[in-house]
Amino acid sequence: MRYSSKRNYLYPVLRPYSNDYVDDIEFKTKMVPDVDYQNNILILSLEYEISASSVKRCVQSKDAVCAAMLYCRTTNFRTLLKAEPGDSSLKSEVPLDRICNQIEVHPFVIADHDFEYCAEDIHEEYSVNEYRLSKGQPLATDQMWAFSIDIGDPVPTKSIFRFGKDPQLCPGQLKLDLNPSNIYIDINANPETIHMIKSWRDHYLKMAMVSFYIGPLIEALRALIDEDEEILNEQARGWMSTMRSKLSELGRLPLTSDTDLFEVAQELLENPYGYVNICKENR
Numbered sequence: 067m068r069y070s071s072k073r074n075y076l077y078p079v080l081r082p083y084s085n086d087y088v089d090d091i092e093f094k095t096k097m098v099p100d101v102d103y104q105n106n107i108l109i110l111s112l113e114y115e116i117s118a119s120s121v122k123r124c125v126q127s128k129d130a131v132c133a134a135m136l137y138c139r140t141t142n143f144r145t146l147l148k149a150e151p152g153d154s155s156l157k158s159e160v161p162l163d164r165i166c167n168q169i170e171v172h173p174f175v176i177a178d179h180d181f182e183y184c185a186e187d188i189h190e191e192y193s194v195n196e197y198r199l200s201k202g203q204p205l206a207t208d209q210m211w212a213f214s215i216d217i218g219d220p221v222p223t224k225s226i227f228r229f230g231k232d233p234q235l236c237p238g239q240l241k242l243d244l245n246p247s248n249i250y251i252d253i254n255a256n257p258e259t260i261h262m263i264k265s266w267r268d269h270y271l272k273m274a275m276v277s278f279y280i281g282p283l284i285e286a287l288r289a290l291i292d293e294d295e296e297i298l299n300e301q302a303r304g305w306m307s308t309m310r311s312k313l314s315e316l317g318r319l320p321l322t323s324d325t326d327l328f329e330v331a332q333e334l335l336e337n338p339y340g341y342v343n344i345c346k347e348n349r
Contacts, residue, residue, distance in 0.1 A: 077197040078188040080118050080175075080206035082229075083264045089257045091118045091187045092231060093206040095173040097249060099213055106163065108215065110136070110147065112156040112173055120186040121175055121205045128152050130205050131178040138165040151178065168214050175206040211249055214307065223312055223334045226286075226305035227279060229263060230254045242282055244289045251305050253282055276338045283331040291321045309334075 078086035080093045096113040114132045116122045124130035132149040134156065143164045149156035177183070177199040185195045199205070212225055228250035235241055235256045243252035255263065263278060290309060313319045318330055332338065 075204070077183070077199075078185050078192055079204055080116075080121055082209045085189050086192075087118060087189065088187050089261065090231075090233070093118065093121070093175070093208055094230065095208045095211075097171060097173070097211045099169075099249075101162070101215055103162070106161060108160045108162060108165065108169075110134075110156070110158050110160065110171065112147075112149075112171075114149075114154045114156070114173070114175070116154065116175065116206065118187060118206065120184060122154075124177075124181075124183065124205060125154060125175060126152060129178060129181045129183075130175050132156055132173075133176050134171050134173040136160060136165075137170045137172070138168070139170065140167040141165060162215070166215055168212065171211040173208040173211070174204045177201050177203045177205065213249055214311070223279075223283070223308070226308050227251050227253055227282065229260060231257050231260050233257060235259070240278075240282070242285055244286060246289070246306050249305065251282060251286055253278070279335060280328075280331055280338070283334060284327045287321060287325075287327045287330055291323060291325070 080087050080091065082092075094115045096115070098111045100109040100111070101107075102109055112132070112134060114125075116125065121130070125132060128151040131151055132154055134147045135144060136147055137144040141164060145160065145164075147156060147158040147160075179201050181199060183197045183199045183205065185192075185197065188195060209228070230252050232241060232254040233256055235254065237256060237258050239255065239259070241254045243254065266273065266277065286305065286309060290306065290313075310319065312334055313321070313330070316330075316333055318325075318333070321327075321330070
């Protein structure tokens with residue numbers, strides 16, 4: 067059975083695009099996958115960044131633990147990975163003979179035993195802030211990390227983008243992080259703008275692709291042209307690997323300074339301007 071992190075809860079859970087907590091409270095993870103073919107293992111390293119004081123306190127007191135569910139689309143293999151109690155980082159090994167092609171990693175913070183949870187900084191609509199949690203129930207979840215071990219069907223182009231909050235940015239301003247060694251391209255904005263983007267993603271996803279992805283995608287394509295081939299081969303484990311797979315599928319490699327990047331970006335997003343007139347029907 068495939069794992070899914072998109073569930074409804076009867077208590078506040080810190081997660082992307084949710085109003086359970088106030089706007090300046092968030093939970094983010096950083097992941098680095100490393101394939102050791104000599105020892106036939108996948109090594110996953112995750113760092114957990116928790117700004118909610120109640121969730122952080124539960125991890126430090128060992129009531130909750132940083133964990134992740136690894137799921138392989140091809141083999142249907144899944145396994146729970148857990149950090150050492152009290153740690154905000156996780157490092158685990160998974161045998162390569164159980165997985166291949168597209169891999170999903172769903173990070174979360176879960177209760178390590180039954181306990182009374184006192185949630186702080188939650189939305190005012192919650193009438194109480196104390197909840198009885200059972201072992202395994204989540205306190206926080208992050209969006210899925212996706213990567214490929216072998217060349218397989220590339221993940222959708224929009225999946226290489228990840229939105230994050232940066233209070234230092236002006237309202238309406240977006241800032242990109244195009245680090246070639248990262249799994250995602252980070253699109254950062256201040257909390258106000260992120261809230262607006264969330265609304266668009268929730269109600270007009272097709273239109274959001276036109277509004278928020280085209281510009282960053284063109285910049286990512288330009289980065290592929292400018293990047294040294296040796297660096298690409300050594301570091302392109304995440305978004306660059308996905309991009310190159312999609313470009314190869316479309317017969318668009320190699321990219322050159324003469325390439326019409328706007329045209330290529332539209333192809334990668336499956337000609338999104340055709341969605342503009344029907345965005346309400348494709349929510």
